[in-house]
Amino acid sequence: MKAAIMGYGTIGSGVAKVLDTNRDIIKARLGEELELKYILDLRDFPGDPHEDCFVKDYKKIAQDEEVQIVVETMGGVEPAFTFVKEMLEAGKSVTTSNKALVADKGAELMEIADKHGVNFVFEAAVGGGIPIIRTLTACLTGDVIEEIDAICNGTTNYMLTNMEQFGSDYNEILAEAQALGYAEKDPTADVEGHDSCRKIAILTSLISGKTVDFNDIPTEGISKISSTDFKYAKEMGCSIKLVARSVKEGDTYSCRVAPFMIKPEQMLYHVAGVMNAVSVKGNMLGESMYYGAGAGALPTASAVVGDMVFLARNTNRQVKIGWEAEKLTLANPLEQRYRFFVRTSALQSNIENEFGNVEYASLDLDNETGFVTAEMSEAEFEERAAALGGIISVIRFY
Template identity: 85%
Template sequence: MKVAIMGYGTIGSGVAKVLDTNSDIIKERLGEPLELKYILDLRDFPGDPHEECFVKDYKEIAKDKEVKVVVETMGGVEPAFTFVKAMLEAGKSVTTSNKALVADKGAELMKIAKNNNVNFVFEAAVGGGIPIIRTLTACLTGDVIEEMSAICNGTTNYMLTNMEQFGSDYDEILAEAQSLGYAEKDPTADVEGYDSCRKIAILTSLVSGKNVDFNEIPTEGISKITATDFKYAKSMGYSIKLVARSTKVGDTYTCRVAPFLVKPSQMIYHVAGVMNAVSVRGNMLGESMYYGAGAGALPTASAVVGDMVFLARNVDKHVRIGWSAEKLELADANEQKFRYFVRTSALQSNIENEFENVEYANLDLDNETGFITQEMTEHEFNERKAALGGIISAIRFY
């Protein structure tokens, strides 16, 4: 079985390393070896152990009938989309680690794969090494999925874990994460929740069978979370996690990415540092959780190689996943109900006037009061919050 890698960066070279290191066991499990024939990259890699594999034109790979499985680890929507489309149309199956490509073009590429009787898979695009995609599409196939909650961004989980542990403020921890390489120079995609948003859109598409437009998902990041918020959380016995959630409502889902207050009896409370986890509730299965390294070259490459084995086992047939191009109309996120923790400079009498039954979370800080609301819809909360005024911060309970 001849294979090709498009894009020899961190993940792509990780894939080559996994194929080299574990060639024996892969051959035993598959019944034949996975032989790397091409690596597509515009750069030169003199002295690389796979030096003879490098090509600069994707068409060389597309036209070689011997290659049945292609890996895309270039990142970004273009030219990845053009190259992947060409491979599928040339009768090759493709796996990608590229969440931008999958969130934007997943349903379209799935259709092209089906029409060409090949497969398009993307285990590494969500949750890094955690096999959440195959769990949803090939294991929990007897369940209606009622809720998914994902800690699916290692950068923000690392930052929040450290803010909690050291009592530090956001800017300080961001600078540290950047210096360690855990956060990018422009951290926007991670810290504002855009990365998590694309991932929960993909997961929701898979469980609903329809296509979720990630632009429609209300998304808040962690950049407004402060050391004081963590002090309040701790005083209540909670932590703060950036959670991407999807909840079944009637025939559709409602999605949201936001920081949530979580407590120790909830398994996701214990997901620390750069680790990721996806909690899934099925109507028959009940609660389950899948935990592991959400990023990193080798864990991600491990997921890509797992996909390659799957593709090699199904080289002559399209495996239905059930992700159509039909748009999923998400339920109104303003109708979701939560309990909220609120910090405000408003007077206690005004708080009780606007929110009626509240519990107080008192840190004895000057000029502010922390309180917990009853459960209410986003819509109602936003109205009462505006009427109260003096809001310093507000965080939902998970």
């Protein structure tokens, strides 16, 4: 079975390494060898074990009828979309680890794959090495998925864990994460929640069967979280995690990405460092959690190679995922209900005038008060907070 890789960066080179290292076991499980015939990259890699495989024109792969499986690990929407589209139209099945591509063009690419009798799969696009996509599309197809809660960005989880353990400030821990290679030079996609937003959009599209536009999901990152917030969290027996949520509401889903206060009895509380976890609640199964390395060359490459074996086993048949191009209108986020932790410079009497009975979280800090509201809608909270004024920070309770 001949295959090609488009993009020989961290993940692409990891895929080649997995194919080389586990060649014999893959052959035994598949019944034939997965042979890498082409690697597409504009750069040269002299001395690479696959030096003879490199090409610079993607059309050479598209036009080679021997190649039946193509891996896309380039990143970004373009030119990845153009290249993947042409591969599908040429009758080749494709797997990708590219969440931006899947979130933006997933339904369209699945339609193209369907039209040309091939498959488009993307196990590594959400949980890295965590097998969550096939869990939802194969193992849990007998359940209605009522809720997904995910810590699905290793960069932000590493930063929040270290802020909690060492009392570091945001800018200090960001610089450390960048020095260690956990955070990009431009960390915006991670720290502002955009990466997690795309991932929960993909998962919600899969469980709803319709396309969720990630632009419709209210998203907050961690750049406003401070060491003081963690001092309050500790006082309340909580941790702070960036969580991507999707909860079934009638015929649709209600989604949000934001930092949340999480208690020790809740599953996601214990997910630390660069690890990821996805908690899934089915109407029959109940709650289950899938935990592991959500990023990194070899964990992600492992998921990609798993997709390659899946595609090789299904070269003559299409596997329906059930994600249609029709857009899903999400539930109104202003109707979501939470308890809110608030830090404010307002007087205690004004707090009680606006929010009634509240629970105070005392750190004896000058010029500010921390308190927890009763459960209320986002709309009601926004109205009361605006009337109170002096808001320093707000974190929802999970």
